[in-house]
Amino acid sequence: MVTRRGFIGRAGGALGVTFGVGLGLDGAVAATTGPPDGWPDEAPFSFSGDMTDFEAAQRALLPLYDVERDFATFDAAYYGAMTRPVAASYRAYSQWVNRNNSLFLRNAAPGHPRDAELDRSRAAVAKLLGAQTEEIALSGGGTEALYALIANYALLKAGDAVIYADVDYDEMQYACDYLEQSRGARIVRFSLPEPHTEANILAAYDRILKETPRAKLLLLTHLSNRNGLVPPVKAIVAMAKARGVDVILDSAQAVGHLPFTVEDTGADFIGFSLHKWLAAPLGTGGIYIRKDRLQDISPWLGNRIHGPEDIRARIPTGTVDFAARLTIPGAIAVQDAIGLEAKYRHLVGLRDYWVERVRDIAGLEILVPQEAGRFGAVTGFRLPGMKGPDGAKQAAKLFLDKYRLLVVAKAGLASGPVLRVTPALFNSSAELDRLVAAIRAERHLFT
Template identity: 25%
Template sequence: MEKNRRKFLKNLGAGVAGTVTLPLHSWANSSESLRTSINHLKQFPDKKTEAYWETVAAQFKFAKGVHYFNNASLGACPLPIREATNAFRNTLDDFPSKYMWGGWDAEKETTRKKVAALFSVSEEEIALIHNTTEGMNLIARSLELHIDDEVILADHEHTSAVAPWTVWQAEKGIKLIRPILPILPKTKEAIVSVFRNAITSKTKVISLCHIVNTNGMMLPMKEICDMAHENGVLVAVDGAQGAGMVQTNLREIDCDFYTVSAHKWLFAPKGIGIFYAKQEKQSLLKPLIVARGYEDKSIRRLENYNTRNLPELLALGAAMDYRNAIGGDVIHNRTYELKHYFLEKIKESKDIILKTPSNDYLSAGIQVLEIKGKNVQEVKDTLFNTFGIDSRPMSKFGLNAVRLSFAIFITKKDVDMLVDALHSIATG
């Protein structure tokens, strides 16, 4: 019997060892796909050529006939990141307990470091959460505010940024101040002054978007942060529309908190987000969820969900590798190249009315426009039903305009096609 028991244990050990090799093989496959895609891009020493960007575009896949100008709503993963995510999922399911609880600890920290480098901050200031909404809830629920304290939220804030302050603070008697932003400001000061004039002795927080989702207006983060801190006011930033589209140095901006959905302009899987908290302000925060290990004093306590979406988290690291292969500065410059190319194409049209500030320091890869005399919903429907162009209709603030996103998979040929479609609708 002892001989049979030893034989059984030997065979069991061999079986377990076999299951361990499978995840390693899956990981290698995910890395190989990413390396292949990056090597294709390396064939172009000059990243300014349209051929280079057409190669980037080919690494994204959309449904047949769809021209995707709606990245500000929800981004797409390039094919190598899709494959990496699936490989990580297979790895996890090949040996669930190993990889959910400890097997990927080093890889998680590597991803954190890559994200920290993106924002020019320490990895000890980065938590890997689910999305921007979670980050805004984390801030709004954590801060110890008192009756009659004030939080400034301008009128263009996203609902997911306003709702947390409404539920966690306004219902306790904290006042939400809603100043009105200009739709087409000409200068940074025109925006900064709105926030400056809203501050009182009771103001504790300014909560604002980096880039508003309504008309693509980019707010002057550093100037607002400097002004707020001079008045002893914290700054919390909804960075969903900023990070990845434009270079974002959080050390230079000097906000206190910044939160991002990585599925937009970072082209990572859905359900993974980034939360930045300045080191000296982390003591103000409390986790939304507590589990074993809640005593951890580091920023990791804010992401302690026990079981969680680790394949998507690690694929965020792969998305950082993909982005770095192109280059943050290169992506930033391409964003403005497409913006300028588009604006040049429509500048002579009397029927296409731009509803986004044109200055480069006030807008970037989101452009919003109205077609004179046309209802925005009809324009949106015609763009899609006739031309396959997906966009977002914006009706608030009297915009009556479609929102267009110029992500890295958009080529100049795509822009030409878009402009032809807009002219066709305008004259039809």
């Protein structure tokens, strides 16, 4: 019989392994063998890298990941990729859940009732966000979370207006449009003026709120997946609340990326992903509803699996990837060991590294202004002369096929499509040098 602590030592690169600059990749891979005979109880994760030095941080961070290196992938805004210890923990939980199958799913596994174990994950997320456990429900990702909040917003009456902007995520716009079909809401769409300075952003939101006297709900994106804009969230939320307008905050790109708590935002309703910047397993996310506002979000399609006073009634309650949700505290532990503030500074450092090396190219557009607090790691750009969605797709394909660089063509901004670059902790300055060289080589593609 393998002990619980002994299992983690065998199960590999799991949270009990100390990852530092000197760890070899072969050793980490070799440690991932061994069948699970007990509950995968995580030992503390420790990280010895120097996050104050850009190059030293890369040397410490890169061994934490087992990712494809033939291509340089700049798409952490889609999926952050688990670190080795989190991936090993996820494998261990998957094996344990499979071994115990319905015994666990039916809340009958001795010593490990399902709901109590999942509440550990809820509590870890609540601590991360400065919330209470009962204000957090886990979901199958940020999109599911935000659909749940938007589609089930209870205070909307026919004729009330719902506002969103061009920087907001496609599917969340669709969710707002659904309120027009299903609830008789009036949809008000507007575009943020460029450059996206704080003054321009606040003026735009102030204007649209003043011009929409029957506004009841505002979708606000914490960090735009299109161009990387971080608006002054707390000021906009306060502006909306002063006019009796509720805000649903899309923090899918913010959790595990920007250091913040729910109080920092002022928002009562937040949906978020955990498999992007926190780098938990795919299909993890959640909602936050301020405790005294719970009844303003209706249960999911009349869900009565949980009572009306339980936030979990606001999320689908089907059979999910329980192992992924059990792994969430481990992903938070890895982030805590690295330090969220240090992680954020490094991500911004990666972003600044490539942006500053192409900024002098005539006609190249960097979509987010270099204004403190208005961006994180995500940034959209346009090659000189690049027009229309087809142009962006053509450029993205060229970067992938010719240079083995994954950047993403994103449409939706009023000013036109962009190429989005999203470096992750597993990216290096050498990979960014390849990106810079490709941009310089192809700067005349559309001219």
